[in-house]
Amino acid sequence: MKKLLLAAIACISLGGLAACAESGSDQQGGDKAAPITGEVNLYTSRHYDTDLALYEDFTRETGIKVNRIEADADALIERIKSEGEFSPADVFVTVDAGRLSRAEQAGILAAVDSEVLTDRIPANLRDPGNRWFGLTTRARIVIYNKAKGKPAGLETYADLAKPEFKGRICMRSSSSVYNIALLASMIAHDGEAKAGAWAKGVVANFQRPPQGNDMSNIEAVAAGECDISLVNTYYLARFDTPEKRKVLDAIGIIFPNQATTGTHVNMSGAGVVKTAPNRANAVKFLEYLSSESAQQVLANANNEYPAAKGIAPTSAVAALGSFKPDSLAPSEIGKHEARAVELYNAARWN
Numbered sequence: 419m420k421k422l423l424l425a426a427i428a429c430i431s432l433g434g435l436a437a438c439a440e441s442g443s444d445q446q447g448g449d450k451a452a453p454i455t456g457e458v459n460l461y462t463s464r465h466y467d468t469d470l471a472l473y474e475d476f477t478r479e480t481g482i483k484v485n486r487i488e489a490d491a492d493a494l495i496e497r498i499k500s501e502g503e504f505s506p507a508d509v510f511v512t513v514d515a516g517r518l519s520r521a522e523q524a525g526i527l528a529a530v531d532s533e534v535l536t537d538r539i540p541a542n543l544r545d546p547g548n549r550w551f552g553l554t555t556r557a558r559i560v561i562y563n564k565a566k567g568k569p570a571g572l573e574t575y576a577d578l579a580k581p582e583f584k585g586r587i588c589m590r591s592s593s594s595v596y597n598i599a600l601l602a603s604m605i606a607h608d609g610e611a612k613a614g615a616w617a618k619g620v621v622a623n624f625q626r627p628p629q630g631n632d633m634s635n636i637e638a639v640a641a642g643e644c645d646i647s648l649v650n651t652y653y654l655a656r657f658d659t660p661e662k663r664k665v666l667d668a669i670g671i672i673f674p675n676q677a678t679t680g681t682h683v684n685m686s687g688a689g690v691v692k693t694a695p696n697r698a699n700a701v702k703f704l705e706y707l708s709s710e711s712a713q714q715v716l717a718n719a720n721n722e723y724p725a726a727k728g729i730a731p732t733s734a735v736a737a738l739g740s741f742k743p744d745s746l747a748p749s750e751i752g753k754h755e756a757r758a759v760e761l762y763n764a765a766r767w768n
């Protein structure tokens with residue numbers, strides 16, 4: 419009785435998924451409530467229209483239908499945990515290394531033994547236990563107002579806290595996962611004390627209280643409202659059109675930490691859910707996402723760097739220049755994200 423009840427709950431919580439309609443029908447899954455439909459149920463925090471075309475292409479190639487639930491990654495992790503063995507989720511997709519690591523830590527991801535995936539995705543962009551695989555990456559870099567000149571002595575993230583940059587920096591809120599992951603990486607590299615002092619130093623240099631997002635901070639720097647900010651590479655690539663080019667032309671970029679640990683990168687990635695009712699198809703789906711054509715669609719959709727080996731990013735991304743990325747393990751970022759939030763709060767970086 420309890421199982422039947424839970425099956426019904428799993429069905430309701432699944433919302434519009436086709437899999438739901440078959441709940442309770444004969445299935446091969448023993449006492450598993452989630453039906454084996456031969457489809458792939460995707461729990462994702464990616465939200466690009468081009469992804470939909472990709473799923474359709476996968477269905478055309480393989481005959482396997484893709485059902486999708488979109489939500490915030492932490493909500494999806496909680497949902498998969500609470501659905502437990504009845505979860506219809508086959509594949510978990512998110513856009514932060516810390517959350518990939520948290521999903522793995524939460525025990526919701528299965529190790530996948532696929533030569534296709536381990537051949538295509540480099541070791542530094544996948545879980546050592548192959549429980550998740552990177553799909554695309556982005557770097558968080560310094561931008562500055564070109565008209566005011568390249569800020570002397572600004573070569574690292576740490577330099578942003580130097581007193582000479584007082585009144586010159588604008589940033590988005592510390593609640594952004596991009597800023598949280600960055601500070602988590604600094605904790606991993608330099609320890610909590612230095613990371614906390616850095617957050618305070620940057621706050622002391624703010625030209626205005628944190629506001630907007632990466633896009634609006636790019637525009638603020640281009641307009642000279644402030645001189646310096648930190649943004650993700652793909653937002654800059656969005657200004658590579660004739661009308662928007664003016665914004666990009668007004669901005670200089672610095673890949674931080676090139677002489678030290680490398681520029682902080684974050685990634686989107688995916689893993690097969692441990693309780694996946696359609697596991698074989700879930701693996702096929704991940705293998706498809708690592709293929710050259712899918713990698714191009716995934717990366718180009720958001721001007722990111724493809725994770726798979728030997729695939730070039732868009733010309734707008736390539737034009738930003740090449741750089742040495744930080745090779746810190748995502749598990750290190752995941753481990754320190756909670757502390758990073760506390761340090762931001764202590765620094766009053768709202």
Ligand code: FE
Pocket residue numbers: 650
């Ligand atoms: Fe973004």
